[in-house]
Amino acid sequence: MTQNTAQYDVCAVGNAIVDVLSPCDAAFLTAQDLAPNSMQLVDAERSTALYDAMAPGVEASGGSAGNTVAGVGSFGGRAAYIGKVADDTLGQVFTHDIRAAGVHFDTPVLTGGADQGFGTGRCLINVLPDGARTMATFLGAANQLYADDIDQALIAASEIVYLEGYLFDPAPARAAFERAATAAHQAGRKVAITLSDTFVVARWRAELLDFVTQSADIVLANEAELGALFETEDFEAAAAKLAAIVDIAAVTRGEHGSVVIRGDQRVTVAAYPVAKVVDTTGAGDQYAAGFLLGVARGLPLEDAARLGSLAASEVIAHWGPRPMVKLVDLAAEHGLKL
Ligand SMILES: Nc1ncnc2c1ncn2[C@@H]1O[C@H](COP(=O)(O)OP(=O)(O)OP(=O)(O)O)[C@@H](O)[C@H]1O
Numbered sequence: 001m002t003q004n005t006a007q008y009d010v011c012a013v014g015n016a017i018v019d020v021l022s023p024c025d026a027a028f029l030t031a032q033d034l035a036p037n038s039m040q041l042v043d044a045e046r047s048t049a050l051y052d053a054m055a056p057g058v059e060a061s062g063g064s065a066g067n068t069v070a071g072v073g074s075f076g077g078r079a080a081y082i083g084k085v086a087d088d089t090l091g092q093v094f095t096h097d098i099r100a101a102g103v104h105f106d107t108p109v110l111t112g113g114a115d116q117g118f119g120t121g122r123c124l125i126n127v128l129p130d131g132a133r134t135m136a137t138f139l140g141a142a143n144q145l146y147a148d149d150i151d152q153a154l155i156a157a158s159e160i161v162y163l164e165g166y167l168f169d170p171a172p173a174r175a176a177f178e179r180a181a182t183a184a185h186q187a188g189r190k191v192a193i194t195l196s197d198t199f200v201v202a203r204w205r206a207e208l209l210d211f212v213t214q215s216a217d218i219v220l221a222n223e224a225e226l227g228a229l230f231e232t233e234d235f236e237a238a239a240a241k242l243a244a245i246v247d248i249a250a251v252t253r254g255e256h257g258s259v260v261i262r263g264d265q266r267v268t269v270a271a272y273p274v275a276k277v278v279d280t281t282g283a284g285d286q287y288a289a290g291f292l293l294g295v296a297r298g299l300p301l302e303d304a305a306r307l308g309s310l311a312a313s314e315v316i317a318h319w320g321p322r323p324m325v326k327l328v329d330l331a332a333e334h335g336l337k338l
């Protein structure tokens with residue numbers, strides 16, 4: 001296995017969240033005023049009301065960047081995570097699960113958070129019969145991630161620091177974001193970011209574009225988020241614009257796979273076929289896991305993107321946002337090297 005000199009391949013900073021996933025139909029989304037395929041922020045009251053209306057489902061640790069580092073760990077990569085949970089049951093579940101995935105996680109918990117209305121963040125995910133997911137997130141303790149929570153030594157020890165665009169929503173986290181990027185660059189490391197969601201991009205377009213231009217080396221996005229960033233539906237034009245301002249742009253296109261651009265180099269990688277798409281939650285996150293680990297290990301872009309596609313194909317074939325098999329074994333079965 002190729003090794004880089006860093007202690008960790010990827011250190012992610014994100015909204016630490018536990019998911020509740022339930023099946024639904026389109027009428028339910030309409031009745032609940034939820035925009036299909038989006039992530040919408042809700043307050044505690046709305047979260048409780050929606051939860052009461054949802055069909056029986058499953059609970060699982062989530063958080064976009066948390067899912068990604070859990071995927072990196074499952075590939076046998078060395079990963080770390082920075083995010084805020086409260087001292088409640090969901091916080092214990094989140095902490096257990098991410099550590100059990102082999103991820104280093106020691107951000108101080110928000111003591112007394114639950115009593116102040118900042119319980120561990122939760123995301124209510126309604127999944128249509130075709131697997132498409134719609135999310136309503138109560139940030140809770142994740143709203144309380146501050147710049148001082150950024151362990152700069154940990155970031156300096158990581159080949160890539162990976163940031164969620166979702167972190168632009170909680171106000172204190174934006175300073176944390178900047179601190180993480182600065183610490184990474186000071187140590188000669190790479191900064192990667194995902195655009196996360198079209199509504200997040202719309203809310204923070206100028207700020208995100210600024211950050212990407214100034215500080216990001218690697219950007220991950222799906223087609224819709226890329227279009228939202230440059231306010232165009234012309235994929236080629238948007239991809240070219242992104243590639244012009246970052247070292248590596250990786251754009252996912254659902255079942256049509258992904259396109260990765262670095263300078264003049266452009267690779268197109270197909271999605272792995274999936275017999276039945278059950279729940280697409282985590283597709284982008286697991287793509288990021290394989291892709292970032294591949295880049296951290298210095299693999300050719302095509303091989304990194306294949307690792308991403310493979311991880312995504314595993315997670316969309318079952319309920320929940322994290323892999324249920326060891327991705328390192330799955331990669332070996334498919335002849336992919338790490
Ligand atoms: N129907 C599918 N069949 C096979 N692979 C898929 C399918 N949908 C997605 N993928 C894989 O997942 C990757 C990421 O998918 P997508 O572009 O949907 O990300 P996303 O929109 O960020 O997903 P999410 O936000 O729901 O996690 C794709 O590049 C592809 O490899």
Ligand SMILES: [Mg+2]
Nearest residue numbers: 196222284285
């Ligand atoms: Mg996504």
